[in-house]
Amino acid sequence: MTSGLRERKKQATRLALHEAALRLVAERGLDGVSIDDIAERAHVSPRTFFNYFPSKDDAVLGLDPGAPQHLAGLFTGRPAEESAVEAVRAVHRKMAAEMAEDRELWPLRLTVIDAHPALIGRLVAGFGESERVLAVAIAERTGTRVGIDVYPSLLASVQACVMRTALHRWLATDFTASLTDLVDEAWDVVTAGLPAPPR
Amino acid sequence: MTSGLRERKKQATRLALHEAALRLVAERGLDGVSIDDIAERAHVSPRTFFNYFPSKDDAVLGLDPGAPQHLAGLFTGRPAEESAVEAVRAVHRKMAAEMAEDRELWPLRLTVIDAHPALIGRLVAGFGESERVLAVAIAERTGTRVGIDVYPSLLASVQACVMRTALHRWLATDFTASLTDLVDEAWDVVTAGLPAPPR
DNA sequence: GCCATTCTTTGCATGCAGTGCAAGTTTGCA
DNA sequence: TGCAAACTTGCACTGCATGCAAAGAATGGC
CATH class of the missing domain: 1.10.10.60 (Homeodomain-like)
Incomplete structure (x- = not known):
């Protein structure tokens, strides 16, 4: 087939x-x-x-048209006893590990994106679809309603922020840092409610 | 002048x-x-x-080129005893109040953006500049370093998420809800660390 | 192995986006 | 009033993006 x-x-x-x-x-x-x-x-x-x-922009980004479904599938596949945040975090760890494996294409993609702000727009528009699909899955897991309760859209949105921030820092370290660590670190701050860092 | x-x-x-x-x-x-x-x-x-x-996209969005500086200015203008999150929240309240005053253009903008995903991309790319400027101001207030510590970039990024989610819900209620309330509600969830909502 | 079907590639034509340049017009200022 | 700076406009040109129809390649039944 x-x-x-x-x-x-x-x-x-x-x-x-x-x-x-x-x-x-x-x-x-x-x-x-x-x-x-x-x-x-x-x-x-x-x-x-x-x-x-x-x-042209889409070709440079090379977004997988099946990515939104893939992401949502990983999420719904997590054990039911996990909270939505725990499940998203687990999915992020898996995605980060996959990305980190590719020592060539992902770094190149991130470098190119960073150098061309116009691409960020196209990228986020692509992520938007993922956010929408994920929000539905989050609503299902938490018993909330998309478009009525804040929770599903907000978590879907913040999730993208966390990943984006982690990827940006990965780039900033010239891909020497561990991407999974960076993702984890960002999640720690977010789940703690963004407390002011110690001075 | x-x-x-x-x-x-x-x-x-x-x-x-x-x-x-x-x-x-x-x-x-x-x-x-x-x-x-x-x-x-x-x-x-x-x-x-x-x-x-x-x-064409830029004309439809009509982004104010001075917006990033304006946002950062409001932020740094907040009393020094406020934490970064408190200060951003205060700025959001002010911005939300201003947007809610305009009963015509902002609703129209949001409706049009929602109908054309391509514009979301351009919009977020525009916000990206604001995020970068704001991240610097956040770093200053919290004694952290942009590009090294997670905090400034993460907060700047999450802040945009919060506003975006609130605006989207405002649209979903056909602009009948109070935008400032929606912003506040989203901040409550985020500062609580995204706890699972009660079922 | 052959052929009809289906999908893919390609060339051609077209309309619109976006930019550099130079000439014309309006405004600010002395 | 008159000069300099800023703004508007027309023209020419490159490149993006899409529809259409013909040619070429893979598939499945026989």
């Missing part, structure tokens, strides 16, 4: 376009790279580019 | 372009409106549009 030649080729092309976009932008900056450049390096026609990504 | 004819005309043109963009997009959707349409309704040439906003 999912492993036919056709499907594998599509995945390969998608990845080739993403990597081409990412590396070219890392070299020359966002405005120094055209769709034609990206398509050429990925060995497809410029027109084909748009069969895979709706814009 | 700031009240010369030239300056007032510029502000008026900027506002006219913003309102034109906002209303047209509310009517016809983001793709149903061209720069030419916006310029025409604001009685300027299409080329002049780009003297005021770098893109």
